[in-house]
Amino acid sequence: MSERDATADRQPDPMVDSVRAHADGFMADTITLRRALHQWPELGNDLPITRDTVATALADLPLTITLHESTSGIAALLEGSAPGPTMLLRGDMDALEMPEDTGLEFSSHVDNAMHACGHDTHTAMLVGAARLLSERRGEIAGRVLFMFQPGEEGHHGARFMLDEGLLDVGPMADGSESPVDAAFALHITSALPAGWVGTRGGPVMASADAVRIRITGKGGHASEPFRAVDPIPVACEIVTALQSMITRSIDVFDPGVVTVGRITAGTTNNVIPETADIEGTIRAVSERTRAQIHDGIRRVAENIASAHGCDGDVEIVYGYPVTTNDDRFADWTLDLAGDVAGTDHVVRLPHPVMGAEDFSYVLQELPGAMSFLGGTPLDRNLATAAPNHSNRVYFDESAMATGISLYAAAALRHLAPT
Numbered sequence: 336m337s338e339r340d341a342t343a344d345r346q347p348d349p350m351v352d353s354v355r356a357h358a359d360g361f362m363a364d365t366i367t368l369r370r371a372l373h374q375w376p377e378l379g380n381d382l383p384i385t386r387d388t389v390a391t392a393l394a395d396l397p398l399t400i401t402l403h404e405s406t407s408g409i410a411a412l413l414e415g416s417a418p419g420p421t422m423l424l425r426g427d428m429d430a431l432e433m434p435e436d437t438g439l440e441f442s443s444h445v446d447n448a449m450h451a452c453g454h455d456t457h458t459a460m461l462v463g464a465a466r467l468l469s470e471r472r473g474e475i476a477g478r479v480l481f482m483f484q485p486g487e488e489g490h491h492g493a494r495f496m497l498d499e500g501l502l503d504v505g506p507m508a509d510g511s512e513s514p515v516d517a518a519f520a521l522h523i524t525s526a527l528p529a530g531w532v533g534t535r536g537g538p539v540m541a542s543a544d545a546v547r548i549r550i551t552g553k554g555g556h557a558s559e560p561f562r563a564v565d566p567i568p569v570a571c572e573i574v575t576a577l578q579s580m581i582t583r584s585i586d587v588f589d590p591g592v593v594t595v596g597r598i599t600a601g602t603t604n605n606v607i608p609e610t611a612d613i614e615g616t617i618r619a620v621s622e623r624t625r626a627q628i629h630d631g632i633r634r635v636a637e638n639i640a641s642a643h644g645c646d647g648d649v650e651i652v653y654g655y656p657v658t659t660n661d662d663r664f665a666d667w668t669l670d671l672a673g674d675v676a677g678t679d680h681v682v683r684l685p686h687p688v689m690g691a692e693d694f695s696y697v698l699q700e701l702p703g704a705m706s707f708l709g710g711t712p713l714d715r716n717l718a719t720a721a722p723n724h725s726n727r728v729y730f731d732e733s734a735m736a737t738g739i740s741l742y743a744a745a746a747l748r749h750l751a752p753t
């Protein structure tokens with residue numbers, strides 16, 4: 336990585352300028368591909384139509400393609416003209432289980448499936464970057480590993496691809512070692528204007544775990560609670576105590592969230608049920624706080640249950656870890672984004688986002704950064720624009736020119752021949 340002084344008078348980088356012009360030439364194809372993906376959204380780790388569409392779009396490029404077996408993931412490796420390390424660029428491909436109500440002419444043709452998180456744009460931009468970089472192999476010392484992953488929306492697609500050997504890329508054709516030494520991903524967001532870029536060093540997105548608590552008492556007649564052990568008031572007490580636990584024991588500067596989203600108990604008004612169930616989500620922006628919250632939930636739930644003569648059984652289902660950007664790589668990305676998008680279109684995010692990402696698994700293995708690419712049209716109000724995951728979210732396709740350029744310029748700068 337080269338160090339550039341963001342505060343000094345910026346010298347235009349001819350590479351970035353030429354990449355921007357080059358990317359503009361791919362926009363028509365990128366929009367066509369994005370719309371094709373948008374019309375046929377698929378869910379989870381098995382995305383046969385999407386995989387075929389991407390493989391076809393890459394077919395005429397000089398890439399070594401590996402179709403993953405445990406999922407529909409595609410790893411495509413581009414070899415440059417000189418030895419050097421390998422840089423990973425990620426695009427996710429899956430959609431969400433929900434109806435689409437955008438009214439767009441290329442709306443989803445699939446009942447209850449929609450590309451509402453913009454992964455269709457990520458996939459199309461990464462294909463565009465693969466094409467651009469394939470035409471500029473002579474400027475690459477090392478390799479680019481394009482990671483097209485399924486299952487980002489809670490299905491651990493990145494973890495499956497890593498477990499299947501994504502990073503075991505072997506030596507280059509000339510026999511030189513070329514380990515994967517950096518990783519870069521983009522996520523389009525309604526929270527920034529189209530073409531803007533934002534990221535930060537350190538935690539950038541939260542961990543997301545699920546918790547299930549079952550309180551077991553003793554069923555009986557609702558008129559005689561003293562002959563039963565009623566789990567319902569115990570469940571209510573646990574829900575409020577969890578909020579006290581968060582505010583009284585978690586460092587306000589290293590925050591966490593526990594939200595109980597579901598509470599279920601009983602069948603009718605005159606029966607005390609045997610059990611009550613609580614389900615919730617746990618978010619944190621450090622692994623330390625994450626572990627502390629897990630311990631706190633167990634302590635509070637088990638002991639309140641016990642205090643009232645019930646059993647409290649806590650199950651924590653691990654979701655994605657905290658997505659943590661490498662500090663230096665994040666600075667490097669902000670600097671690059673300033674060159675690509677203009678410094679007045681780049682924001683250093685003041686705090687992490689409480690959503691979660693399975694790119695976190697990649698960043699546990701490699702230094703790198705997750706960045707956000709603005710997708711809200713410039714004439715719309717950011718505060719009221721339909722957000723990611725909304726049935727009405729709308730992304731300005733012109734932002735994809737910035738995205739293709741960022742992916743490609745990241746590789747060309749990181750892998751510049753010395």
Ligand SMILES: [Zn+2]
Nearest residue numbers: 452488723724
């Ligand atoms: Zn999403």
Ligand SMILES: [Zn+2]
Nearest residue numbers: 452454487522
């Ligand atoms: Zn997403």
